[in-house]
Amino acid sequence: MRINYDFSDLEAFLAVKETGSFHAAAEQLNLSQSAITRRVQKLEQALDSSLFERSTRAVKPTLAAKRLQSRAEGILQDAKETTRAMRDESVAFDHQRGAIVTVATIPTIVTDVLIPAIQTLRKTGSGARIRLIDGSANEVAEAVATGEADFGLCSIPMLEPATRFEPLLDDQIMLAVPQEHPLAGGHIHDWDELTGADLILPTRGTGNRLLIDEAMAKARRDLHWTYEVGRSTTALDLVVAGMGVALLPRSAIGLGRVATCTLPDPTITRSVGLLSRLGQADTPAVQATKAAIRTAV
Known part of the structure; x- marks a missing residue:
């Protein structure tokens, strides 16, 4: 069934019903009397019902008008509430979009890159x-x-077609060793020096493991691991416990808990940078956060 009336027609009907006059309804809605008449007539035609009995002395509502009144009031109230809710949600969304910045990040660069960037951002107010x-x-x-x-904020991933990677720094893979280890602060001259060590490597399929495997393949080397772990923090815990030595990015090792040792050629590095969605317009808050990260790097 096609609906051939609108909210303005219902408003005109209710104004006439309330005031008992087309003239008074016109004044209430700031319209001409002819406009009120046309809207009421349009509503009567759409409903196929007479809503008012008109005479030179008075305008009396019909039974159909009395039945329509509560429904018309409900329809207009629902429309007002819907409009108000949509406006409130739009304002809330705009505020949220400008005030909240959501950053996806690999955990290993939070300490060295992201935390200094956020601290810089806070200093700007x-x-x-x-x-x-x-x-x-x-x-x-x-x-x-x-x-x-x-x-x-990540090392270069398997790039999605709709994203763009902006390199910021090269993060070198190091050997993390316990503080008292003979290699602490030193340099390995040959990969054979790791023979017999309890070696901790990233799990196969992770970005860091792919870099290590590619470098070893080019050097025609084979690393024998004792532990495979999914997260760098787990590898660090094993190193601190004296259970082995781990190949980890410099940014993941941090300060104080373990010592580091540089590795022989081929040097293994991962590129770390900003990953953005193509075609996306950054809000001022996102722009400021990216700028702070670039400064921190």
Whole structure:
């Protein structure tokens, strides 16, 4: 069934019903009397019902008008509430979009890159709230591509077609060893020096492991591992406990807990940078956060 009347027709009807006069209804709605008459007639035609009995002395509502009144009031009230709610949600969304910055990041660069950037941002007086999504490089890429994050901070992942990677720094793979280890602060001249060591490597399929395997393949080397772990923090815990030595990015090792040792050629590095979604217009808060990260790097 086609509806041939609108909210303005219902408003005109209710004004006439309330005032008992087409003239008074016109004054109430700031319209001409002829406009009120046309709207009421349009509503009567759409409903196929007479709503008012008109005479030179008075305008009396019909039974159909009395039945329509409560429904018309409900329809207009629902429309007003819907409009108000949509406006409130739009304002809230605009505020949220400008005040909250969602950053997807690999955990290993939070300490050296992201925390200094946020500290710099706070010194500028920025009131932006930062929501962090931590995960692997591929998880970061997915969060950016799907719009879950405003941008990502990661080593170069399997790039989604809709994303763009901006390199910021080269993060060298080091050997993390216990503080009292003979190699602490030193340099390995040949990979054979790791023979017999309890070696901790990233799990196969992770970005860091792919870099290590590619470098070893080019050097025609084979590393014998004792432990495979999914997260760098787990590898560090094993090193601190004296259970082995780990190949980890410099940024993941941190300060104080373990010592480092540089590795022989081929040097293994991962590129770390900003991952953005193509075609996305950054809010001022996102622009400021990216700028702070570039400064921190």
